[in-house]
Amino acid sequence: MWFSSSFACVAVALSLLRSCNAINILMSNDDGFASANLRQLFNILTGAGHNVYVVAPVIGQSGQGGRVIFTSEANLTGPSQYGLIPTGAPSIGSDPAHDHIFYYNGTPAACIFVALDYVLPTFADFAVPDLVLSGPNYGTNLGPSIWSLSGTAGAAYTATARSIPAIALSGSNTDLPYFAVDGPEHDAHRVALASFRVVQAIIQSTPRGQPIFPLGYGANVNIPPLSSNQTSLPIVQTRMTGGAEVDVAVPGKTPGTFTWANMSPRARGLNKCINGDCNLPGETQVVAAGKIALSLYTIDYTAPAGSKTASLMQRIAVRFSDLMARR
Numbered sequence: 001m002w003f004s005s006s007f008a009c010v011a012v013a014l015s016l017l018r019s020c021n022a023i024n025i026l027m028s029n030d031d032g033f034a035s036a037n038l039r040q041l042f043n044i045l046t047g048a049g050h051n052v053y054v055v056a057p058v059i060g061q062s063g064q065g066g067r068v069i070f071t072s073e074a075n076l077t078g079p080s081q082y083g084l085i086p087t088g089a090p091s092i093g094s095d096p097a098h099d100h101i102f103y104y105n106g107t108p109a110a111c112i113f114v115a116l117d118y119v120l121p122t123f124a125d126f127a128v129p130d131l132v133l134s135g136p137n138y139g140t141n142l143g144p145s146i147w148s149l150s151g152t153a154g155a156a157y158t159a160t161a162r163s164i165p166a167i168a169l170s171g172s173n174t175d176l177p178y179f180a181v182d183g184p185e186h187d188a189h190r191v192a193l194a195s196f197r198v199v200q201a202i203i204q205s206t207p208r209g210q211p212i213f214p215l216g217y218g219a220n221v222n223i224p225p226l227s228s229n230q231t232s233l234p235i236v237q238t239r240m241t242g243g244a245e246v247d248v249a250v251p252g253k254t255p256g257t258f259t260w261a262n263m264s265p266r267a268r269g270l271n272k273c274i275n276g277d278c279n280l281p282g283e284t285q286v287v288a289a290g291k292i293a294l295s296l297y298t299i300d301y302t303a304p305a306g307s308k309t310a311s312l313m314q315r316i317a318v319r320f321s322d323l324m325a326r327r
């Protein structure tokens with residue numbers, strides 16, 4: 001039902017075949033430019049005819065959320081992920097083996113800015129991407145707290161803020177160098193295939209010349225563990241709240257140190273449905289049930305209009321005549 005309008009593309013494809021909705025895609029992630037998940041999806045998207053560039057962190061940058069950290073060093077002060085780029089190389093450059101794949105010594109959100117404002121404008125065939133893909137991450141990104149915790153989510157949100165449709169993609173597999181993927185049975189390939197299935201359906205459902213998402217909208221896609229040949233799992237429209245986990249601080253072995261654990265029972269604050277359709281299942285619950293979760297998000301965190309917002313503001317405004325005057 002979700003992707004029924006993709007038939008429009010099939011009709012077009014009969015005459016235009018491979019060029020059907022081939023688009024410009026910028027990829028990034030928080031696991032690093034040599035991530036197996038990222039490279040596998042890059043290969044599949046490129047193979048499907050899309051024009052894809054990657055600008056991703058030179059080393060793993062998980063957990064950065066939307067932080068924007070640009071390096072102050074001209075050159076790398078240590079080797080890149082898996083030693084692919086040596087210490088002393090420029091802080092930004094392309095992979096020697098792939099002229100469409102760039103590394104940058106910054107956070108995922110910084111990579112998006114550097115891509116949009118520095119790397120992509122140098123390619124005449126590209127300029128502004130039609131779509132930004134972040135990931136697929138090693139490990140799921142579930143629930144609203146990903147916006148401050150996940151570099152994968154941070155890169156997607158940054159692209160949305162820059163008016164570009166974006167999809168955060170996360171799998172349930174573990175990290176691996178891209179050159180260790182030795183066949184289609186590999187986890188990273190399965191996660192990339194499952195991601196491609198969702199992304200390609202969204203692309204193909206988009207009427208020609210129209211943006212992939214309305215302005216300020218994006219999507220968060222999470223893929224459960226995939227056993228053999230499960231890349232065609234059901235896709236469920238979800239909401240970000242509902243069964244989501246939030247951390248508690250747990251004292252470590254050394255006094256004064258802490259680590260984290262999932263709060264139990266789950267926090268009500270994180271799981272309060274405020275925006276969107278509250279009848280949708282939570283993405284956390286859907287992935288736990290072994291299905292692919294697709295949550296649409298919007299860039300606007302503003303509390304919705306309604307009696308709660310109105311009465312809260314009325315309560316505050318009583319103390320401020322100028323606030324009252326504005327209402």
Ligand SMILES: *[C@@H]1O[C@H](CO)[C@@H](O)[C@H](O)[C@H]1NC(C)=O
Nearest residue numbers: 073074075076088089090091
């Ligand atoms: C960075 O490396 C280049 C050579 O690749 C060198 O010319 C330059 O001086 C280096 N910059 C700094 C600040 O070390």
Ligand SMILES: *[C@@H]1O[C@H](CO)[C@@H](O)[C@H](O)[C@H]1NC(C)=O
Nearest residue numbers: 184185193227228229230231
């Ligand atoms: C999975 O699919 C591949 C082809 O895509 C096939 O070669 C392989 O035998 C399948 N494995 C199972 C367990 O069905």
